[in-house]
Amino acid sequence: MTLRGKNAVVTGGAGGIGLQVARQLLVAGAARVAIIDIQDNLEEFVKLRAAHPTQSVMIIKMDVANKKGVEATYEEIKKTFGSIDIVVNVAGIFNDKDVQRTLLVNLGGIMNSSLSALQYMSKENGGNGGIVVNMSSVVGLDPMFIIPVYGATKAGIINFTRCLGNDKFYQRSGIRFATVCPGATMTDMFTNFTEKIIFPETSDETYKILDRLSKQSATDVARCILSVLEKEKNGAVYVIEGKRIIPIDMKPYWTGKEQAL
Numbered sequence: 001m002t003l004r005g006k007n008a009v010v011t012g013g014a015g016g017i018g019l020q021v022a023r024q025l026l027v028a029g030a031a032r033v034a035i036i037d038i039q040d041n042l043e044e045f046v047k048l049r050a051a052h053p054t055q056s057v058m059i060i061k062m063d064v065a066n067k068k069g070v071e072a073t074y075e076e077i078k079k080t081f082g083s084i085d086i087v088v089n090v091a092g093i094f095n096d097k098d099v100q101r102t103l104l105v106n107l108g109g110i111m112n113s114s115l116s117a118l119q120y121m122s123k124e125n126g127g128n129g130g131i132v133v134n135m136s137s138v139v140g141l142d143p144m145f146i147i148p149v150y151g152a153t154k155a156g157i158i159n160f161t162r163c164l165g166n167d168k169f170y171q172r173s174g175i176r177f178a179t180v181c182p183g184a185t186m187t188d189m190f191t192n193f194t195e196k197i198i199f200p201e202t203s204d205e206t207y208k209i210l211d212r213l214s215k216q217s218a219t220d221v222a223r224c225i226l227s228v229l230e231k232e233k234n235g236a237v238y239v240i241e242g243k244r245i246i247p248i249d250m251k252p253y254w255t256g257k258e259q260a261l
C-alpha cells in the first residue's frame with residue numbers, strides 16, 4: 001500500500017515514537033493525519049503544520065482508556081477526513097506500580113482504538129478498509145523479570161492483534177492488522193524508570209540492565225513502522241531492532257484447535 005494521499009490516525013502522537021510516526025507519515029505524503037493523545041505538544045504541532053501546509057494535521061486531546069471518548073473521536077475524525085485508511089496505535093505508559101492504569105491504557109487503549117478503527121474503516125460500513133498497526137514491545141515476546149505488569153500488557157496486545165488479524169475478519173472488513181515489537185528506544189518512557197518498577201529490590205539490577213541495553217532512536221523505529229504499513233501480510237508480528245523489521249514466526253502449540261475448526 002502506498003502512503004501518499006492516505007488519511008491516518010496516530011495515538012500517542014504528541015511525543016516519542018508516535019510523534020515521529022506522525023511526522024514521517026506527513027513526509028511520505030499522507031493527506032491527513034489525526035493525532036490522539038492525552039497530552040499537548042503545541043510547539044511540535046505548530047512545527048508539523050508549518051512543514052506541511054497543504055496537508056491537514058488534526059489534534060484531539062483524548063485518553064485512549066476512555067472507550068466512549070475514543071469512539072466519539074473516531075466519529076469526529078471520520079466526519080472531518082471522509083475516510084480513515086491507516087491507524088497506528090502507539091499510546092502507552094510504563095508504571096508497573098499502577099496495575100489498573102497500565103492495563104486500561106496499554107491494553108484497553110489498544111482495544112478501544114482497534115475496535116473503533118474496525119467500525120469506522122470496515123468495508124461493511126462503507127469504509128475503504130486499510131491497515132491497523134499496534135504497538136507491543138520485545139518484552140511482550142520475551143519476558144523481562146523487572147517489568148511484569150508492562151510486559152503482560154504488551155503480550156496481550158500481540159494476542160489481541162493476531163486475533164483481529166485473522167483473514168476471516170479481513171475478508172469482511174478489508175482491514176489488515178499487524179503488531180510491532182520494538183527493542184529499547186530512547187524516549188521519555190525511561191524517565192524516573194526505577195521509581196515505577198514494582199519490586200524495589202530489583203532497582204540496582206534494573207539500572208544495570210537499562211545501562212547495558214542498546215537503545216535505538218524513535219526516528220528509526222518510526223521509519224520501520226512506516227515500512228510495516230506497506231506490507232501486505234495480515235496478522236504479522238515484527239520485532240524492530242537495529243533499523244530493521246524482523247518478521248516473527250508465531251508457531252501454533254494447541255493441536256486441538258485445528259481439529260475443532
Ligand code: NAD
Nearest residue numbers: 012015016017037038039063064091092137184185187189
Ligand atoms: P513516550 O512516553 O515518549 O510516548 C508515549 C505517548 O503516548 C505520549 O505522547 C503520551 O502522552 C501518550 N499517552 C500516554 N498515555 C496516553 C493515554 N492514556 N491516551 C492517549 N495518549 C497517551 O514513550 P514512547 O517510548 O514513545 O512509547 C510509545 C509506545 O512505544 C508505548 O506504547 C511503549 O510501550 C512502546 N514501546 C516503547 C519502547 C521504548 O523503549 N521506549 C520500546 C518498545 C515499545
Ligand code: MG
Nearest residue numbers: 015016017018
Ligand atoms: Mg510516542
